[in-house]
Amino acid sequence: xxxxxxQNYPMINPNPIVLVGxxxxxxxxxxxxxxxxxxxxxxxxxxxxxxxxxxxxxVREAGWFSVxxxxxxxxxxxxxxxxxxxxxxxxxxxxxxYYSEAGKAPLISGCPVNFLCKxxxxxxxxxxxxxxxxxxxxxASETVMTDGKTDLAKINPIIGMGMSYYGLGEPVGKVxxxxxxxxxxxxx
Numbered sequence: 001x002x003x004x005x006x007q008n009y010p011m012i013n014p015n016p017i018v019l020v021g022x023x024x025x026x027x028x029x030x031x032x033x034x035x036x037x038x039x040x041x042x043x044x045x046x047x048x049x050x051x052x053x054x055x056x057x058x059v060r061e062a063g064w065f066s067v068x069x070x071x072x073x074x075x076x077x078x079x080x081x082x083x084x085x086x087x088x089x090x091x092x093x094x095x096x097x098y099y100s101e102a103g104k105a106p107l108i109s110g111c112p113v114n115f116l117c118k119x120x121x122x123x124x125x126x127x128x129x130x131x132x133x134x135x136x137x138x139x140a141s142e143t144v145m146t147d148g149k150t151d152l153a154k155i156n157p158i159i160g161m162g163m164s165y166y167g168l169g170e171p172v173g174k175v176x177x178x179x180x181x182x183x184x185x186x187x188x
Contacts, residue, residue, distance in 0.1 A: 018033050065119070
């Protein structure tokens with residue numbers, strides 16, 4: 001296979017696009033984030049927010065944030081939250097939102113899945129703050145559940161890769177199962 005050297009660009013990996021919510025100055029604010037993920041097998045997420053962003057100030061002040069997983073039909077509103085600053089535009093009315101009694105961060109009612117996270121650690125790097133959040137509560141719409149578990153096909157999340165948004169394709173295998181056929185010893 002021939003390879004060519006290309007520009008270093010970290011956003012090539014497909015990632016779910018999420019809406020991070022925080023109260024800023026007494027109002028709910030949301031920003032679109034592609035730098036988001038699972039930290040380990042514990043209930044922890046990370047979100048990387050630019051230091052100058054309005055939402056970042058709210059997460060720092062309150063110590064809480066929400067991670068809201070929008071479906072692909074929410075792409076326009078999600079993108080809008082990434083291109084318009086809450087410092088200049090009041091985004092509190094863009095989504096119907098609610099609060100949990102467990103912590104102070106707005107959760108978006110229209111998103112199929114919501115996570116309330118408490119900041120447990122931060123790391124500053126390259127003009128961004130990476131917030132590590134313990135998942136305190138998780139909410140899912142009944143419409144995206146199959147056999148008591150969230151169903152990605154029903155959630156239909158927005159996937160970011162490069163400078164484009166994508167939807168999900170068909171599954172190509174199950175985690176910790178797809179590679180079993182390659183094992184030499186069936187007892188492994």
